Amino acid sequence: MPLAATARRLMPLVCALGLIVSTAPAVADTPALPNEQPRVETLPELSPHWFLVNDFNGPGTMDSKVYLFDADSGRMLGMLSTGAWRNVVETAPDFGTIYSPETYYSRGTRGERTDTVTFYDTRTLSVKGEAVIPPRRASGLPHRAYSGRSDDGRFVYVSNMTPANSVSVVNTETMAFASEVETAGCAMIYPTGTRSFAALCSDGTLQNVRIDDNGALAERSRSPRFFDPEADPITEKAIRLDNRWYFISFAGQVHPVDVSALAPVPGTPWSLLTKDELEQGYRVGGLGFAAVHEGTRELFVIVNQDGPDAHKNPGKEVRVYNIDETRLVRTIKLVADAGIIAVSRDASPRLYATNMGIPAVFVYDATTGAHLRTIEGPPITPTFVQVP
Amino acid sequence: MNWFDQQVTRLTRQIAARTSRRSFLARAGLGLAGVAAAPLLPVARAYGASTPLDVAQDPGDPSQCDYWRYCAIDGFLCSCCGGTASSCPPGTEISPVTWIGTCHNPGDGRDYIISYNDCCGKSSCNRCTCNRNEGDRPIYQPAKSNDINWCLANTSNAYHCSLAVVIGVGSAG
Numbered sequence: 001m002p003l004a005a006t007a008r009r010l011m012p013l014v015c016a017l018g019l020i021v022s023t024a025p026a027v028a029d030t031p032a033l034p035n036e037q038p039r040v041e042t043l044p045e046l047s048p049h050w051f052l053v054n055d056f057n058g059p060g061t062m063d064s065k066v067y068l069f070d071a072d073s074g075r076m077l078g079m080l081s082t083g084a085w086r087n088v089v090e091t092a093p094d095f096g097t098i099y100s101p102e103t104y105y106s107r108g109t110r111g112e113r114t115d116t117v118t119f120y121d122t123r124t125l126s127v128k129g130e131a132v133i134p135p136r137r138a139s140g141l142p143h144r145a146y147s148g149r150s151d152d153g154r155f156v157y158v159s160n161m162t163p164a165n166s167v168s169v170v171n172t173e174t175m176a177f178a179s180e181v182e183t184a185g186c187a188m189i190y191p192t193g194t195r196s197f198a199a200l201c202s203d204g205t206l207q208n209v210r211i212d213d214n215g216a217l218a219e220r221s222r223s224p225r226f227f228d229p230e231a232d233p234i235t236e237k238a239i240r241l242d243n244r245w246y247f248i249s250f251a252g253q254v255h256p257v258d259v260s261a262l263a264p265v266p267g268t269p270w271s272l273l274t275k276d277e278l279e280q281g282y283r284v285g286g287l288g289f290a291a292v293h294e295g296t297r298e299l300f301v302i303v304n305q306d307g308p309d310a311h312k313n314p315g316k317e318v319r320v321y322n323i324d325e326t327r328l329v330r331t332i333k334l335v336a337d338a339g340i341i342a343v344s345r346d347a348s349p350r351l352y353a354t355n356m357g358i359p360a361v362f363v364y365d366a367t368t369g370a371h372l373r374t375i376e377g378p379p380i381t382p383t384f385v386q387v388p
Numbered sequence: 389m390n391w392f393d394q395q396v397t398r399l400t401r402q403i404a405a406r407t408s409r410r411s412f413l414a415r416a417g418l419g420l421a422g423v424a425a426a427p428l429l430p431v432a433r434a435y436g437a438s439t440p441l442d443v444a445q446d447p448g449d450p451s452q453c454d455y456w457r458y459c460a461i462d463g464f465l466c467s468c469c470g471g472t473a474s475s476c477p478p479g480t481e482i483s484p485v486t487w488i489g490t491c492h493n494p495g496d497g498r499d500y501i502i503s504y505n506d507c508c509g510k511s512s513c514n515r516c517t518c519n520r521n522e523g524d525r526p527i528y529q530p531a532k533s534n535d536i537n538w539c540l541a542n543t544s545n546a547y548h549c550s551l552a553v554v555i556g557v558g559s560a561g
Contacts, residue, residue, distance in 0.1 A: 059514045062546055085537065085545070109511055109546035139545055140537035141462065143527065162540060163485060163530050187528040200528040229529060236526050309521045 048346035052386040055379035056086040078125045085139035087146040093153045095388040101158045117170045129175040133168040136160035142383040145188035152194045169215040178215025192259035226266035239292040270326040281307035286339030299323045314339035332369035342385035354382045447495040453518035460489030462534035463550035468516035474553045476507035483538040499558035505551045508539035513549040
């Protein structure tokens with residue numbers, strides 16, 4: 001190539017470099033960045049729009065995680081590394097401690113198994129203690145009702161399945177395992193007061209268990225049969241308001257059960273879906289399809305139109321019901337399918353929606369239904385959203 | 389669940405608790421159907437090598453979620469992980485406790501009882517995810533629930549993938 005031609009070809013590059021040099025500030029004109037001291041963050045005061053996302057980590061279930069996000073800023077605030085088989089965490093009433101049921105093997109996927117309830121300081125997200133519990137913690141597709149907490153925060157309950165059912169009781173004050181209560185034929189955990197929890201039974205009843213101040217079994221009682229587990233089973237998903245649990249069936253029947261006393265008292269069922277809607281294939285569905293806002297006494301439910309056997313399917317609309325008046329208040333159209341929802345507890349509530357197959361959480365105004373932002377993953381396989 | 393499914397479920401539970409698979413198949417072949425007692429236990433039996441079926445009688449691709457046996461499965465298909473629909477991948481351990489479903493085989497028009505054993509001891513295979521929920525029931529009915537990690541009674545509860553093993557004929561079709 002002739003020299004002149006080469007110079008012509010290089011001229012634009014030379015000009016561009018000259019422009020860069022001429023627009024960059026002279027080194028001597030600006031102060032240098034100050035030296036930095038590396039440090040570890042701590043969390044500020046709790047905001048009403050923080051939320052936790054449990055990630056069961058489908059591609060590698062022996063390494064689950066819990067993420068903490070701020071819905072207002074969209075920022076991830078931190079994470080817990082929570083061992084194998086994630087369900088959910090429990091939190092202290094003041095949100096000062098997170099109680100996380102966890103499973104570990106001494107060699108990752110093999111070796112000696114150790115199950116714990118691990119205590120995390122919420123301000124630092126670091127471990128401050130653990131209670132070793134029987135190595136029988138229930139695992140599989142995550143469920144909210146695989147654990148619970150007493151109303152006063154004194155005890156945490158962890159569901160066991162071998163497949164025999166029992167519950168490990170942990171004292172949060174002493175950070176120690178207290179007792180194991182068998183619940184033969186009844187599964188899951190639905191706290192019913194300061195010293196009691198209930199479990200759903202395969203015969204269509206609810207068993208209520210009372211413990212003493214040491215966490216040991218004191219007495220138990222069964223409700224009358226209040227649902228048909230063959231014709232229209234209730235799902236494990238339920239919400240609680242005051243002293244009443246609301247269980248929701250495959251066909252959208254709401255079964256209230258008063259748990260004020262040791263013997264649970266079923267109330268009158270009501271329906272979330274009309275007969276016509278059921279015939280058109282409408283169903284409630286999703287991994288965590290129900291949420292509640294105590295202040296407005298509103299029940300939020302994900303609805304799909306996939307017909308029978310759609311109890312785990314996500315949907316693209318959330319229906320909002322007044323739970324006392326048993327009537328539909330409004331419908332929120334989602335921008336993406338959701339199988340999991342949660343609602344913040346404050347007076348300007350946010351609706352958080354996600355699905356196990358979508359590595360993102362969608363934030364809505366729970367009152368207007370407006371989509372406010374999308375927080376993209378990780379988590380990889382979000383399974384439950386929890387609000388402090 | 390319809391009447392037929394209930395009868396099949398009862399039959400399978402009782403037989404699984406009492407007999408070997410071979411004797412079960414022999415009895416099923418003789419047309420035994422219907423028993424009264426229904427112990428509320430999952431199927432507690434690991435199975436040996438499966439009996440090969442004629443392809444025309446067992447249509448479909450076992451690496452695809454729409455394969456007929458997968459009507460109530462939830463997990464990773466072992467057919468995509470080094471195993472088959474009825475065999476675990478090398479180095480894994482079959483779950484001795486599991487749950488059962490009933491699936492319709494379009495190849496011969498029969499309904500079959502399917503045992504959804506898990507293969508355990510290694511982390512998630514993470515290939516060919518498949519979730520179908522025909523007849524699936526909540527956790528408080530464990531013998532009918534596909535949400536449970538059936539590696540729960542193994543030396544490690546690490547879940548790798550799921551099988552769909554034919555363990556009986558539900559009807560003459």
